[in-house]
Amino acid sequence: MEKSISRRDFLKKSVAAGAAAAAVGACAKRPETPVEAGEMTYRKCGEDNVSLLGYGCMRWPFTKDSEGNEVVDQEKVNELVDHAIENGVNYFDTAPVYCRGFSETATGIALRRHPRDSYFIATKMSAYGRDLGDRQYEASIEMYHNSFKALGVDTIDYYLLHSVGGGGMERLHKRLLDIGLLDFFLAEREAGRIRHLGFSFHGDQAVFDYLLSIHDRVHWDFVQIQMNYADWRHASGRNVDAEYLYGELQKRGIPAVIMEPLLGGRLANLPDPLLSRLKTLRPDDSAASWSFRFLGSYPGVMCCLSGMVYMEHLRDNLKTFSPLVPINDNERAMLEEIATILLEYPQVNCTNCQYCMPCPYGVDIPGIFAHYNKCITEGTVATDSQSPSYRKARRAFLIGYDRSVPRLRQAAHCIGCNQCLPHCPQSIQIPKELRRIDRYVEKLKRGTL
Ligand code: SF4
Numbered sequence: 026m027e028k029s030i031s032r033r034d035f036l037k038k039s040v041a042a043g044a045a046a047a048a049v050g051a052c053a054k055r056p057e058t059p060v061e062a063g064e065m066t067y068r069k070c071g072e073d074n075v076s077l078l079g080y081g082c083m084r085w086p087f088t089k090d091s092e093g094n095e096v097v098d099q100e101k102v103n104e105l106v107d108h109a110i111e112n113g114v115n116y117f118d119t120a121p122v123y124c125r126g127f128s129e130t131a132t133g134i135a136l137r138r139h140p141r142d143s144y145f146i147a148t149k150m151s152a153y154g155r156d157l158g159d160r161q162y163e164a165s166i167e168m169y170h171n172s173f174k175a176l177g178v179d180t181i182d183y184y185l186l187h188s189v190g191g192g193g194m195e196r197l198h199k200r201l202l203d204i205g206l207l208d209f210f211l212a213e214r215e216a217g218r219i220r221h222l223g224f225s226f227h228g229d230q231a232v233f234d235y236l237l238s239i240h241d242r243v244h245w246d247f248v249q250i251q252m253n254y255a256d257w258r259h260a261s262g263r264n265v266d267a268e269y270l271y272g273e274l275q276k277r278g279i280p281a282v283i284m285e286p287l288l289g290g291r292l293a294n295l296p297d298p299l300l301s302r303l304k305t306l307r308p309d310d311s312a313a314s315w316s317f318r319f320l321g322s323y324p325g326v327m328c329c330l331s332g333m334v335y336m337e338h339l340r341d342n343l344k345t346f347s348p349l350v351p352i353n354d355n356e357r358a359m360l361e362e363i364a365t366i367l368l369e370y371p372q373v374n375c376t377n378c379q380y381c382m383p384c385p386y387g388v389d390i391p392g393i394f395a396h397y398n399k400c401i402t403e404g405t406v407a408t409d410s411q412s413p414s415y416r417k418a419r420r421a422f423l424i425g426y427d428r429s430v431p432r433l434r435q436a437a438h439c440i441g442c443n444q445c446l447p448h449c450p451q452s453i454q455i456p457k458e459l460r461r462i463d464r465y466v467e468k469l470k471r472g473t474l
């Protein structure tokens with residue numbers, strides 16, 4: 026299935042075949058071919074040569090416009106997209122709900138400056154996640170048509186039912202199967218407006234198993250799963266071990282697109298003792314590169330999505346994937362050890378997906394968890410006021426908290442309404458965790474730890 030080709034070859038051979046008719050169940054295994062230094066690694070999906078590194082467009086950079094409103098920084102997005110395409114990335118994954126609803130438009134603007142046959146667009150039907158009552162079907166179809174307009178395209182290369190699994194079989198029936206939405210998308214694939222149809226999965230394993238059980242009829246072209254070396258055997262919350270998910274896809278020859286390859290950034294910011302173990306083996310490699318090499322070593326992985334907000338992240342990832350060097354058995358064993366040790370760190374498993382946002386009371390849920398996790402990683406969470414590092418740690422935590430989360434958006438403002446709870450694909454007990462962090466902050470402030 027793996028194949029690395031030169032950029033010129035890629036442009037000649039690849040893509041899209043324009044508005045080609047749907048390649049039903051077309052993504053089959055291909056033999057591996059040797060890779061060349063400096064060239065992106067590609068995987069086959071039907072006629073498509075898909076770059077193993079895919080651009081996750083859920084976290085484009087924002088800036089302020091002349092009236093002080095927060096808007097997507099289109100200039101930066103264009104720069105990032107140009108550099109990615111120039112270096113062989115051709116898979117761009119967006120959704121109507123990303124970047125507060127602006128991602129599809131911003132991604133479309135940046136991509137339309139390039140030939141249509143030089144990139145693949147993946148987007149999603151996100152209305153499935155919301156209960157829209159009687160308007161469920163119409164609202165979903167409207168969202169689908171809006172994606173074409175926002176992206177400025179006639180065909181969508183990879184279309185996903187977004188985040189199925191949350192809410193279990195009941196939600197799947199109510200918002201997808203019983204109202205005929207899946208049949209609508211199958212007809213759209215038949216008509217060629219969708220080239221490949223798949224779903225992204227978070228949550229209830231019964232839903233995953235059911236959707237694969239209808240593969241003979243539906244012919245999923247690809248499936249997006251949460252996979253990284255920590256979730257391989259130690260998935261938390263409602264998530265299912267990636268080893269199982271990947272294995273089931275492999276049995277049916279369905280290519281996997283990978284989300285959360287870095288577990289919301291946690292695997293890119295490992296605690297120092299764990300990072301030094303990796304550095305001993307490959308001093309020049311980033312922590313993130315290990316997770317990507319782990320993923321790329323599985324031949325059924327078609328594409329690893331990474332939400333690269335900064336050019337430095339894009340450059341580092343390009344280095345990892347051009348070409349991808351698979352991990353060996355010793356390295357795999359070490360990553361499994363690190364995954365086990367990570368379980369002991371009391372971090373919150375937030376992946377910064379933002380699905381819980383906005384909180385009606387203004388709480389910056391992912392921002393609070395990100396600061397807390399960062400302090401744990403850096404060892405600046407004080408546990409005892411008698412410890413010699415207490416004063417330093419206390420200061421670092423409190424000053425960093427005010428800097429990264431405005432006071433009005435801090436954990437103290439959570440009223441425990443639970444509205445965010447059902448939206449979290451990681452099943453984090455958000456209000457409970459916020460209360461825990463807030464109690465800790467109060468103790469630090471009062472010096473009563
Ligand atoms: S429980 Fe707290 S964080 Fe969640 S929506 Fe309500 S106020 Fe916001």
Ligand code: SF4
Pocket residue numbers: 374375376377378379380381382390391394448449450451452453455
């Ligand atoms: S708390 Fe859950 S829903 Fe919110 S950003 Fe984190 S992982 Fe996503």
